[in-house]
Amino acid sequence: MAALTSVGETPLAGHGRRQGGMQAGRRRRLNLFRYLTFTLFGLFFLLPLLATLRFSLEGKKLGTWSGAAWGQIASYPGLLSAIEITLEVAVITCAVVLLLLVPTMIWIRLKVPGISRLFEFLCLLPLTIPAIVLVVGLAPIYNKIEHYTVSALALFWVYVILALPYAYRALAAGLGAIDVTTLSEAARSLGASWFTVMFRVIAPNMWQAILNALLLTSALVLGEFTIASILNYTNILQVTLFDISRSTTNAGVLFSTSLAALLFAFALLLILSYVGRRRRGRG
Amino acid sequence: MAVAATTAAGARPSVRAGRRPSAAWVGTVPFLGYVGVFLLLPTAIVIWNAIRNPVAGGLELSNLKLLFDSAERSYFTGSLELSAGSSVIAAVLGAVLAYAVASGNPDGIVRRLYLSGSGVLAQFGGVTLAFAFLATIGPTSGVLFHAGWYYNFPWGIGLIYAYFQIPLMVLVFLPAIDGLKVQWREACENLGGSTWDYWRHVGAPLLAPAFLGATLLLFANALSAYATIQAWENQISYTVPQQIYIAISSEVGLASNAADVLALGMVVMVAIIMIGYFLLQRRAARWLR
Numbered sequence: 001m002a003a004l005t006s007v008g009e010t011p012l013a014g015h016g017r018r019q020g021g022m023q024a025g026r027r028r029r030l031n032l033f034r035y036l037t038f039t040l041f042g043l044f045f046l047l048p049l050l051a052t053l054r055f056s057l058e059g060k061k062l063g064t065w066s067g068a069a070w071g072q073i074a075s076y077p078g079l080l081s082a083i084e085i086t087l088e089v090a091v092i093t094c095a096v097v098l099l100l101l102v103p104t105m106i107w108i109r110l111k112v113p114g115i116s117r118l119f120e121f122l123c124l125l126p127l128t129i130p131a132i133v134l135v136v137g138l139a140p141i142y143n144k145i146e147h148y149t150v151s152a153l154a155l156f157w158v159y160v161i162l163a164l165p166y167a168y169r170a171l172a173a174g175l176g177a178i179d180v181t182t183l184s185e186a187a188r189s190l191g192a193s194w195f196t197v198m199f200r201v202i203a204p205n206m207w208q209a210i211l212n213a214l215l216l217t218s219a220l221v222l223g224e225f226t227i228a229s230i231l232n233y234t235n236i237l238q239v240t241l242f243d244i245s246r247s248t249t250n251a252g253v254l255f256s257t258s259l260a261a262l263l264f265a266f267a268l269l270l271i272l273s274y275v276g277r278r279r280r281g282r283g
Numbered sequence: 284m285a286v287a288a289t290t291a292a293g294a295r296p297s298v299r300a301g302r303r304p305s306a307a308w309v310g311t312v313p314f315l316g317y318v319g320v321f322l323l324l325p326t327a328i329v330i331w332n333a334i335r336n337p338v339a340g341g342l343e344l345s346n347l348k349l350l351f352d353s354a355e356r357s358y359f360t361g362s363l364e365l366s367a368g369s370s371v372i373a374a375v376l377g378a379v380l381a382y383a384v385a386s387g388n389p390d391g392i393v394r395r396l397y398l399s400g401s402g403v404l405a406q407f408g409g410v411t412l413a414f415a416f417l418a419t420i421g422p423t424s425g426v427l428f429h430a431g432w433y434y435n436f437p438w439g440i441g442l443i444y445a446y447f448q449i450p451l452m453v454l455v456f457l458p459a460i461d462g463l464k465v466q467w468r469e470a471c472e473n474l475g476g477s478t479w480d481y482w483r484h485v486g487a488p489l490l491a492p493a494f495l496g497a498t499l500l501l502f503a504n505a506l507s508a509y510a511t512i513q514a515w516e517n518q519i520s521y522t523v524p525q526q527i528y529i530a531i532s533s534e535v536g537l538a539s540n541a542a543d544v545l546a547l548g549m550v551v552m553v554a555i556i557m558i559g560y561f562l563l564q565r566r567a568a569r570w571l572r
Contacts, residue, residue: 026478030386037383038393041376041449045404048412048446051419051426100314107310115311122318128557129326130507132524133546136531137325137332161321216402223409225510226524230531242410242514255418258411262403269399 049259056256069252073260076253082240083257085152089236090221092156094214097167100160102210105171106198109180123168126161131226134158142231152233162227163220167213174209178202219265237261329550332543349544359548361521362506364437369444370501376445377452377501378460378494384453385460398457401450410514416443436521440512447511448501455500459493459567496563503556506549523549 059066074080101123108116126134138158145154180202187201203210228236234243241258244251336343349355384397420430433439463486471481509524520526523545530542 034383034387037380038397041380044449045400045446047427048415048419052415054426055418055424100317104311104314107307111307111310119311119314122315122322125318125322128503128553129322130509130524130549130553132507132509132527133329133549134322134325136527136542136546137328138321139531140328141320141325157321160317164318164322216406219403219406223406223411225409225513229510229513230528238410238510241414245410245414245514246517249423254414258414261411265406266399266403269402270395 049262052255052259056252056259058252069256070260072253073257076244078235078240079244079253079257082235082237085235086222086237089153089155089159090218092153093159093163093221094217096156096160097163097213097217098210101164101167101171101213102203103198105168105175106180106184106202109175110184120168120172123164125164127165131162131224132230134161135227135230138227139231152228152235155228155231155233155236158227159217159221159224162224163217166216166220170212170216171206171209174206174212175202177209178205215268219268222261222265326550329543329546332540333547335540337540346540346544347547349541350548355526355545358520358523358526358545359552361436362523365441365444365512365522366502366505368437369441369448369505370498372441373445373448374452374456374494374498374501377449377497378456378490380449381453381456381460385457397453401453404450405447405454409510412443412446412511413514416446416515434516440515440521443511443515444505444508448505451504452497452501455497456493459490459497463489492563493567496560496567499556499560499563503553503560506553506556 056069057065057067058069060068072079073083104119108119135158142154145157183201183205184197187197192201223238224236225238225242229239229242233239237257241254245254333346334342334344336346350359380397384394387393416433417424419425419427420433422429422431422433425433430439467485467489468481471485476484507524509522509528512522512525513528517525520529527542527545527549530539530545
């Protein structure tokens with residue numbers, strides 16, 4: 001069972017030694033350097049966020065405070081429906097990414113390991129093809145799709161491609177940490193079908209990697225602008241925000257919505273890193 | 284636990300457990316089909332349209348002359364300028380930050396916070412980032428100060444790019460720094476080497492391939508970024524992606540393939556960079572096991 005529970009990121013484990021045996025003078029200098037670096041970078045990363053926060057709380061008159069912009073997230077025309085449809089696209093994209101990647105990756109690992117290099121290449125390929133290029137070639141394909149449906153939900157087809165590299169890396173790390181062959185041979189020799197092997201034996205053992213892939217995919221969908229904008233799906237969150245910024249300069253609702261989306265993503269990732277640690281500790 | 288459950292549910296002895304490599308391929312067909320239609324086909328369409336006569340059909344390589352047109356070349360120069368500037372600066376700063384993160388407690392809150400934060404901010408290249416900087420130093424709305432140079436081409440937007448490039452550098456470069464073994468440092472000290480000697484003769488040469496590779500990745504990342512610069516300034520085009528957008532939106536109904544030609548130009552540039560990245564990555568992996 002120990003092998004089954006230790007799914008966490010193992011590379012972290014080895015570096016506890018780094019601190020040992022260091023001269024006191026060097027450690028003092030190192031600590032000074034670290035605190036200075038963290039402060040400076042912390043300021044650089046926090047100031048824009050704080051400025052966004054300040055702006056989202058700006059009242060009608062300059063310099064006053066008001067929570068109106070946060071209330072507007074729910075009442076601004078078209079904004080709430082944009083959030084809703086973007087979340088729906090995110091959920092569909094996540095489901096398709098998992099259904100496409102997890103069985104294929106397990107299958108390749110077990111049955112056709114010869115093509116794993118080709119598979120990795122295909123999964124990482126979207127990193128090398130900019131979204132703006134992809135969308136030029138996608139326009140004719142989406143013309144065909146729009147023949148059947150004009151809903152923005154159809155964006156999931158291409159978002160799956162954008163998410164492939166990130167989801168692949170997360171899942172490959174999870175799959176690499178468990179002994180897939182032994183697990184599947186044990187299950188198969190006990191009479192399990194391939195479906196059972198994939199969804200009831202191997203997938204539960206890499207749930208953390210799956211969760212990781214899901215979060216990365218959702219973060220990507222929530223922030224995507226290029227493709228939705230060029231294919232003219234104006235009811236996607238980022239495109240809606242862009243349009244608001246063009247029609248009303250410095251609308252407070254821009255800043256409150258941006259900040260809310262960002263905090264949402266940050267909270268998800270922070271939770272994930274803690275879930276991973278608790279799981280490791282128990283194992 | 285999961286193993287025990289399976290026998291109860293799926294106790295179906297399989298007859299055809301033999302090895303038949305030809306049938307095994309079938310399992311990868313859904314994936315290959317999906318990638319074929321939504322990744323390979325669009326790329327092929329771009330390349331085909333770029334080298335085809337937009338009106339009469341048929342091969343016509345003279346379209347590609349557009350890439351060397353002085354007006355179009357300025358967008359490529361703009362893209363290169365912005366990408367090179369923002370990636371080199373972000374790579375240096377990101378490497379320093381990555382070292383500060385790596386030298387701390389591997390399970391500590393600082394590392395956790397900076398890694399989660401980097402994960403979010405590296406993806407934060409959307410329109411919201413332009414809003415955040417508008418709120419901070421925008422010429423009319425800056426909370427911090429009103430920066431007149433906010434709309435200056437390489438510097439104003441370059442500062443905004445650094446905001447997602449530095450976190451990306453931390454994520455990409457941290458494994459390389461984690462791979463530096465403490466024994467190497469000790470060996471250097473035992474031989475009488477100072478901190479400077481260590482970095483000059485051990486650390487820097489070891490990290491150089493990883494550093495260059497990460498810089499190339501950042502470069503490609505900046506090159507393909509579109510959302511941030513579009514939200515920052517959408518009246519004037521400075522970069523290729525902006526110009527592709529203009530080409531797409533103006534060629535409705537027109538027989539033109541300017542967008543495809545520009546897109547092909549970008550594919551070639553990014554492909555060269557990524558090949559360099561993978562070669563350097565392989566070189567870097569030699570020491571970081």
